[in-house]
Amino acid sequence: MEPIAHIRTPFAEKFGVPRQGNLAPHVISEIVFEPAYRSMDCVRGLEQFSHLWLIWQFHCNGTEWHPTVRPPRLGGNTRLGVFATRSPFRPNGLGLSVVRLVSVEPGPVLRVSGADMVDGTPVFDIKPYIPYADSLPEATSGFTAQPWHPLAVEICAPLPPQATPEWVAGMQEVLAQDPRPAYQDDPEREYHLVLLPLEITFRVSGGVARVLRVAPAPRRG
């Protein structure tokens, strides 16, 4: 199994990657193919599809897994079987995400929105989303059906010029999903979230994420 591509996303670290990528439509990512697949032939006709499946690797994790995991949506206390969750700590470490196809650029490079992956994630496969087979609105789910309340976002800091309107919209979408670990609720605690090219410092209390500082992200590596 070899990556066919890597995805460039603004998420330099795991912290801040949206739990639900489709709720961050302003976050744009780019899928860049490996040399063996750099042919427009490989993606001929892809522009006919609005959405794509990506099968990818949770490459930030080791290979360790446990039969049960504690999903954040359940407050981090209840154990479920690893195959009953979308946990990143799983045998074979495969991720599955649907993204919206924004455009097919020369290269080819695929511009997509809604990716829930760390920058540089290896991609093993890309498939078109086919609604008649893949869309099952009547499917029932367990714990994930619990209502979830987005945070309000208040920007209490000056924004540097790199903070384009698109970037700010993406920041609001990312913060609204409450990136904090499920078991943390300290109103004084400052969090640092890298949304390239910037780093956001924020606090959360009373259902509101307050942006305290926005500054260029530290150099990586």
Place this chain on the structure above:
Amino acid sequence: MEPIAHIRTPFAEKFGVPRQGNLAPHVISEIVFEPAYRSMDCVRGLEQFSHLWLIWQFHCNGTEWHPTVRPPRLGGNTRLGVFATRSPFRPNGLGLSVVRLVSVEPGPVLRVSGADMVDGTPVFDIKPYIPYADSLPEATSGFTAQPWHPLAVEICAPLPPQATPEWVAGMQEVLAQDPRPAYQDDPEREYHLVLLPLEITFRVSGGVARVLRVAPAPRRG
């Protein structure tokens, strides 16, 4: 990458595997875990979900792939990029299917319906289907949006005792999808389709699949 399970389906051969598994709800398959994952802990809570994703290997194919493929739905004449199709001949040979979870049995063994996989297919991952993330009824697709006309099925042969009502329902669902290659339309040609434990002989003409013979499937291997 190691299989976590294998799936037992009635499709002993590629011929007859439904193009759309969800249109063959009476075809029941069983997912049998590999020894390292044979713990009920691994599937704890899975019964809360009505549908599952399977990521699996197109193990009947070699590793050969071409940048473009000719999808059967387009009559086999039009070339599309491999990543714009769900073709089995693709880099890394990964398949992606949604199945309905019928029951979780001891083992664990997962009974599922709607699998579009050959018997013995290796499974790399099982994930719950989460409608709020995975179900996109508004997604648009290209060629696959073309209307498709199911065949009528006429049973013109005695049925042996292994042909339970469930099996017959499954047979009708499989034949209605017209298993013939897209470019074949010879009303005299006899086709043989193994739907374990039986083999079906049929012809197709005028939008009707006529079942000529149903008999125990030949021994395999």
